[in-house]
Amino acid sequence: MAKINGNEIRPGYILDHDGGLWAAVKVDHVKPGKGGAFAQVELRNLRIGTKLNERFRSADKVDRVELERKDQQFLYESEGMLVVMDTDSYEQTELPADLLGDRRPFLQDGMTVVVEYYEAEALNATLPPKVTCRIAETEPVVNGQTAAKSFKPALLENGVRVMVPPFVGPGEEIIVNTETMEYSARA
Structure with a gap:
């Protein structure tokens, strides 16, 4: 583990703080009119998911943890466990x-996921940024609705609802951004 100053914390850093592993979600550097500057950091616990707001002055030392990232192929799901x-x-x-949270429905057989390990413990899994999905059902197009940029709701075959442009119909394949869970393009 590398020791860093409190003002060097950036979003995405993993810190060993108060006996737990925390991910820096949001960092604001504050320079008040009176007193020294500090970093206001929003932290998320990687094991239990709780959040914490903490102030770090530039003189504070924190341990930055490097997680081991491995590309792994999804095989199947068994009793709530992903193999x-x-x-x-x-x-x-x-x-x-x-471990995947609300992005779990986008996981497909044979897909490569990036799993982050701390020692032998898996703490995080990331899907590819874009996934191809098929539309199960959507509303029909209403004529005259194309004057402004409009979207209509659609249900994907994996059960997720997304907003799609009016020209997309049932049975078509679309590309979905797994980070924002929004329509990206036609496949």
């Missing part, structure tokens, strides 16, 4: 399904 295979060693590992 993934390391693409280098072909070793299979079980991960809790809630």
Whole structure:
């Protein structure tokens, strides 16, 4: 672990703080009129998901943790556990399904996910930024609705609802951004 000053914290950094592993979600550098500058940091616990707001002065030292990132291929789901295979060693590992959170429906067979490990513990899993999905149902187009940029609701085959442009119909494949969970383009 590397020691860094409190003013060097950036969003995305993983910190060992108060006996837990925390991800810096949001960082605001504040220079009050009186007193020294500090960084107001919003932290999220990687193990239990709680949030914490903390102030770090430039003289404060914190431990920055580097997580090991591995590309792993999703094989199948069994009893709430995702079975993934390391693409280098072909070793299979079980991960809790809630590691993906609300992006879980976008996981497809054979998809490569990036799993972040601290020692031997999996703390985070990331899907590819864009995924191709098929539309199960959507509303028909209403004539005259194209004067302004408009969207209509659509239900994907994986059960997720997204807003799509009026020209997209049922049975078509679209590309969905997994970070924002929004329509990106036609496939």
